[in-house]
Amino acid sequence: MKGLLDGIRVLDFTTMMAGPYCTRQLADMGAEVIKIEAPGGEQNRRAAPIRDGESAVYGHLNCGKHSIAIDLKSPEGHRIVLDLARHCDVVVENARPGVMTRLGLDYDAIRAVKPDTIYCSISGFGQTGPSAQNPAYAPVVQAASGYEMTNLEQQPEMTRPGFVGVFIADVMAAVQAFGAINAALFARERSGAGRFVDVSLMESMIWLLVYEVQTAQFPDQSPRAYYRPVRASDGFVMVAPGGQLTFENMARAMGSPEWIDDPRFRTHPDRSRNYAEMMALVESWTSARAAAECERVLMENKVPCARYREVHELFDDAQLTHREAFATVSDGAGSFLVPNPPFNFADAPVGAQNWIAPYGSSASTVLGELLGFSEADVASLFADGVLLRDIV
Numbered sequence: 001m002k003g004l005l006d007g008i009r010v011l012d013f014t015t016m017m018a019g020p021y022c023t024r025q026l027a028d029m030g031a032e033v034i035k036i037e038a039p040g041g042e043q044n045r046r047a048a049p050i051r052d053g054e055s056a057v058y059g060h061l062n063c064g065k066h067s068i069a070i071d072l073k074s075p076e077g078h079r080i081v082l083d084l085a086r087h088c089d090v091v092v093e094n095a096r097p098g099v100m101t102r103l104g105l106d107y108d109a110i111r112a113v114k115p116d117t118i119y120c121s122i123s124g125f126g127q128t129g130p131s132a133q134n135p136a137y138a139p140v141v142q143a144a145s146g147y148e149m150t151n152l153e154q155q156p157e158m159t160r161p162g163f164v165g166v167f168i169a170d171v172m173a174a175v176q177a178f179g180a181i182n183a184a185l186f187a188r189e190r191s192g193a194g195r196f197v198d199v200s201l202m203e204s205m206i207w208l209l210v211y212e213v214q215t216a217q218f219p220d221q222s223p224r225a226y227y228r229p230v231r232a233s234d235g236f237v238m239v240a241p242g243g244q245l246t247f248e249n250m251a252r253a254m255g256s257p258e259w260i261d262d263p264r265f266r267t268h269p270d271r272s273r274n275y276a277e278m279m280a281l282v283e284s285w286t287s288a289r290a291a292a293e294c295e296r297v298l299m300e301n302k303v304p305c306a307r308y309r310e311v312h313e314l315f316d317d318a319q320l321t322h323r324e325a326f327a328t329v330s331d332g333a334g335s336f337l338v339p340n341p342p343f344n345f346a347d348a349p350v351g352a353q354n355w356i357a358p359y360g361s362s363a364s365t366v367l368g369e370l371l372g373f374s375e376a377d378v379a380s381l382f383a384d385g386v387l388l389r390d391i392v
Contacts, residue, residue: 010091118181230282
C-alpha cells in the first residue's frame with residue numbers, strides 16, 4: 001500500500017526540533033523528504049545520547065529523509081537548491097525570520113520557480129510583528145506564553161516555575177505545521193494555487209490554554225478542582241473522579257459508599273469546593289496499596305486511574321505494543337525505538353521509515369534522479385566544496 005502523501009516531495013531546510021518533527025510526520029505519511037543540511041551538519045547530529053558517533057535524537061526526528069549537505073551561500077549551491085525546489089511540492093524552514101530571504105530562498109524566490117509551492121515557515125513568534133525577530137527556543141516561548149505561570153499556579157508546593165526539559169512548544173508547532181501543510185495541499189488540489197504557511201511556537205502554545213484564556217477574560221471565583229497525584233505504597237497514581245457516576249463507582253470501589261451521600265461530595269460543585277478533603281480520603285485508600293493494584297481495582301470499576309510510569313516502561317506496555325506505537329529504526333550505531341504517529345488508517349500505511357541517511361549521503365541519488373547529474377558531476381561538486389559529506 002502507498003502512503004497518503006505518496007508522490008509529494010518536500011524540501012526540508014529545518015533544524016532542531018519543531019521543523020524536523022513536522023517533516024518527519026510528512027515522511028511517515030509517505031512523502032519524499034529531502035533534508036538540506038548546512039556545512040557541519042544539523043545541530044541535532046551531535047545531540048545526546050550519542051552511540052558510536054550517531055545521535056539517537058537526530059534519528060528520532062529525521063528517519064525517512066534524504067540528506068544533502070550543501071553550501072547555500074555558494075552560487076552553485078544556491079542554483080542547485082532552486083532547481084530542486086522546481087521538483088518539490090512543499091518547502092519547510094524554521095530559521096529566524098529574514099534568514100531565508102538573505103539566502104535568496106524565501107517564499108517569493110521559491111514561488112518564482114514553482115508557483116504552486118506550499119511554503120511553511122515555523123518561528124518563535126511568527127514572521128511579522130514587533131517580536132518576530134526575537135530569538136526563541138521552546139523554553140523561552142513557554143515562559144512568554146503564560147503556560148509556565150499557569151502550571152506554577154496549579155502546583156501549591158512550588159514557589160517558582162519549574163525546570164524545562166520537555167519542549168512542548170516545539171512539538172505543538174510541529175503538529176500545527178503538519179496540519180496546516182496538509183490543509184494547504186488539499187486546497188491546492190481544488191484551486192491549483194500554492195500558499196505561504198506561517199506557524200508560530202507562541203501561538204501554538206496558546207492553543208493549550210483553553211480554560212486559562214477564558215478565565216483571564218472572565219475571572220471566575222468558584223474553585224477549580226485540579227487533578228492531582230495521590231500517593232500509593234510504592235509510588236503515585238492519578239485518580240480522576242470526574243462525573244457523578246465515576247465518583248460513585250470510586251466510592252464503592254474504595255469501600256466507602258457513604259461518601260456518595262456525604263454533603264461535602266454529593267454534587268459536582270460540592271466536590272469542587274471540598275476537593276482537597278475528598279482527595280485526602282482517596283489517598284488514605286491508595287497509600288495502603290501498591291500503585292498497580294490501585295490502577296487495576298479502579299479501572300475494573302470504570303474509574304479512570306493510572307500509576308505514574310517511567311518512559312522506559314512504555315516499551316513493554318501491552319496496549320502500546322498492540323497499537324504499534326513504536327517503530328524500530330537503525331543508523332550506523334544500531335537499532336532503537338522511535339514513536340509512530342498517534343493515528344493510523346485501515347487502507348494506507350503510516351509510520352516511521354527504517355532508514356536514517358548519513359550526513360550528505362543522498363546527493364548522488366537525489367541530484368541524479370531529479371536533476372540528471374552524473375556521478376562525475378556530483379564528484380566535482382564535492383571536490384569544489386559545494387556539496388559536503390564529512391561533519392567537521
